[in-house]
Amino acid sequence: MKRSITLCLSFIVIISLLTGCSRHNEESKATKAHPREIKVALSAEVNPPYLYTDKNNRFVGLDMDYLKLLQQKLPQYKFKYELGEEESNLVGIGAGKFDMGINWFFKTPEREKKFLYQDEPYSYALPMLAVNKNNNDIRALKDLPGKKLTPMAPSGGLFSILSEYNKTHHPQVQIDKIQEPSNGDNLKMVGQNRRDAMLINWNTYKAIQEQIHTNTKIGGIVKREPLHIVYNKSNQQLHDDIDQATKELKKEGKLQQLSQKYFDLNVFKDVNSLNKDKSRLEVR
Secondary structure (H helix, E strand, O other): OHHHHHHHHHHHHHHHHHHHHHHHHHHHOOOOOOOEEEEEEEEOOOEOOOEEEOOOOOEEOHHHHHHHHHHHHOOOEEEEEEEEOHHHHHHHHHHOOOOEEEEEEOOOHHHHOOOEEOOOOOEEEOEEEEEEOOOOOOOOHHHOOOOOEOOEOOOOHHHHHHHHHHHHOOOOOOOOEOOOOOHHHHHHHHHOOOOOEEEEEHHHHHHHHHHHOOOEEEEEEOOOEEEEEEEOOOOHHHHHHHHHHHHHHHHOOHHHHHHHHHHOOOOOOOHHHHHHOHHHHOOO
């Protein structure tokens, strides 16, 4: 019995090694004449301006434009897109169902243990402070101690930004937690002076303002949050090739052009420069 178990385990190890070698060979043999198919996980939840659908129900946006530029740079790969929910997409990437995923991913220590992250960001999210239109006192995180923020989900990336800030700054920002906050209700509270400010990503703020026009404005952009493609850990060569292509696209100014197209400003500038141009981000 022990010998049978040992033989079975040895067989499993050999199969795993052969599979790994096959995957490595597949990556190394990828050419323009014989491109390797790359399964790319897209989120079924639209997130303008990064990913959304047009009138013909086709996916468009900054992410798709970026992927098309990558496809031109890397003819040895052929991208095949599949839709799914964000968490199930991440599970699929980890399990090898997908080679990579793109969905406005922030980098977190927990996820870095499970996935390969793009080292060269293709764009940046803009976490910002929404304040009442009559408020001129809140422009940055340092202005928040003693103020009342709208409640936040403890699992979100914005909560992490404030948590990291509190680790190195005193006095600290008070954070009220809630599992499922309503962004619309939170903005209304700020517009009605029931809360002093809300930390929110610009694209989310823009989408809400276009629908309900709360009595708020952008107090200030607090940072640039890099956006990354996430890869299965076996795809080191794919990761390296896309990083190199992204550097080239940035050097050529094409990523900056995408930023101008979708944001009307260059998100690759520093935060101080972005805040000088923040009026361009307001919803008219």
